[in-house]
Amino acid sequence: MPQLLSLSRAARLVGTTRATLQTQIRNSALTTFEGKIAVTDLLRLYPHAKLENDEMLERVENIKAKTSPKNREKPCLPSPEILAERLTSLSYELADAKQHLRHYHQCGEQLLEKIKHFSNQDHISKESLQDLLCWVQQEMQQSLDKSDAKTRLLAKDTFLRMIAAHVKIIPSGREFFIEGNASLLESALKSGIHANFGCSSGNCGSCKARVVSGEVHKLQNYEYDLTESEKNLGYILMCSYTAITDLVLEMSEATCVEDLPRHTISTKVEKTEVLNDEFVILHLRTPRTKILRFMAGQFVTLQLNDLKGNFYIASCPCDGHNLQFHIHRNQTELVKQIFEGLPAKHLVNIDGPKGHFTMREATNPVLFLAWEQGFAPIKSMLEHAISIDTIESFNLEWFSATPNGHYLEKLCRSWSDALDNFNYHLTQTSEIDLKYHLKNRLKSMSYNAKDFYVYIVAPPFFIETVKPLLSEHGFTLENILSAEI
Numbered sequence: 001m002p003q004l005l006s007l008s009r010a011a012r013l014v015g016t017t018r019a020t021l022q023t024q025i026r027n028s029a030l031t032t033f034e035g036k037i038a039v040t041d042l043l044r045l046y047p048h049a050k051l052e053n054d055e056m057l058e059r060v061e062n063i064k065a066k067t068s069p070k071n072r073e074k075p076c077l078p079s080p081e082i083l084a085e086r087l088t089s090l091s092y093e094l095a096d097a098k099q100h101l102r103h104y105h106q107c108g109e110q111l112l113e114k115i116k117h118f119s120n121q122d123h124i125s126k127e128s129l130q131d132l133l134c135w136v137q138q139e140m141q142q143s144l145d146k147s148d149a150k151t152r153l154l155a156k157d158t159f160l161r162m163i164a165a166h167v168k169i170i171p172s173g174r175e176f177f178i179e180g181n182a183s184l185l186e187s188a189l190k191s192g193i194h195a196n197f198g199c200s201s202g203n204c205g206s207c208k209a210r211v212v213s214g215e216v217h218k219l220q221n222y223e224y225d226l227t228e229s230e231k232n233l234g235y236i237l238m239c240s241y242t243a244i245t246d247l248v249l250e251m252s253e254a255t256c257v258e259d260l261p262r263h264t265i266s267t268k269v270e271k272t273e274v275l276n277d278e279f280v281i282l283h284l285r286t287p288r289t290k291i292l293r294f295m296a297g298q299f300v301t302l303q304l305n306d307l308k309g310n311f312y313i314a315s316c317p318c319d320g321h322n323l324q325f326h327i328h329r330n331q332t333e334l335v336k337q338i339f340e341g342l343p344a345k346h347l348v349n350i351d352g353p354k355g356h357f358t359m360r361e362a363t364n365p366v367l368f369l370a371w372e373q374g375f376a377p378i379k380s381m382l383e384h385a386i387s388i389d390t391i392e393s394f395n396l397e398w399f400s401a402t403p404n405g406h407y408l409e410k411l412c413r414s415w416s417d418a419l420d421n422f423n424y425h426l427t428q429t430s431e432i433d434l435k436y437h438l439k440n441r442l443k444s445m446s447y448n449a450k451d452f453y454v455y456i457v458a459p460p461f462f463i464e465t466v467k468p469l470l471s472e473h474g475f476t477l478e479n480i481l482s483a484e485i
């Protein structure tokens, strides 16, 4: 039986993304056994996998960290460099010992068979004993000569197990890693999983989950009373526990917008970030105990005093505490007041989440089409896609009537630099020239259009122009979702 690794674990080991491995599986470059990859297959494709080779992973983690709840305190330990050195060396020894043990165990079983065979014979010749001796010597030598590559990869796996525990969720089969002192809930949310939760502080019981296998560690005392039978069955509160070892966790997740509770939350203004004459980003913060649960692509109603307006959430669902909204200057009183600048800590009520424009669960490549502030929900979707790390590739086509409309170009550039599977293109166009530019952009896309999921957030004139063009270029109409701004 080959040694098998989960997709997430394998991606970490060779310093790539799960999406890349999924593409390789689809292209038959890698085979899977019950959804897992054999160590030998992985080494064939990534013969030079090294611990230091995690550049891609690191870049993705950096982006995730920026979109996630504030960094957690690190435990009080020797410096990370020293700890890493020690762990690397211990991991290598452990992996080496495991390899030898496994080999000796196999030899022991074969030796038993040979001895059984001898015991059925009346007479054992000197030659037979010589052969047996030779075989034992060869096997022992083989164990010492075993390729170093497998040991190195297994050592890296051991190292990563110490740094980050792996959690597999049932029944959905989703996976995530736990790093640092993060709770199970924080890590699940950061990985784009729509876990059920309420207070995040051990009071409501909404984040209850059952540990099917593995060990957990309590991070904080909590008020919520788990019954004796729940405790005996292995139930814990995800917000109050972390993982010691790899876990299998039975938990419920929101799978559609109807599974999410609708809230009215009093948030406070964190800051108003002026990007240019036409656009500002409004940063709002919810109270610690009232975090907004939403799906990327949804919107809320903002209420400032008695003024109300609907705005798409531009931040990642992995952080329902810090919310972002992209505001385009217009003549409404609410927007005028936001542009005049709201003082920090000013109260803004939010009511939501609302809307059904959300991402489908699929690994298919994605094309995002945005017009000006239509980028807001697309940004949330992109950040979610980065968190879940299962989408093959994402492409953004951002259109605007003025240069100001591409108000977060720098962010797009940083994603493009950091991610191998993200491309973007900015187009400035008038409404009259839109068709011409769209045709040019679609012509330049050489991919297999029918596999793509397309998400459009734009004014009606844009959506009406682009949909027939997409269809002409081979995109499947059922795979196109749109929302108006």
Ligand code: FES
Pocket (backbone or CB within 6 Å): 197, 198, 199, 200, 201, 202, 203, 204, 205, 206, 207, 208, 224, 237, 238, 239, 240
């Ligand atoms: S979220 Fe309320 S107890 Fe965990």
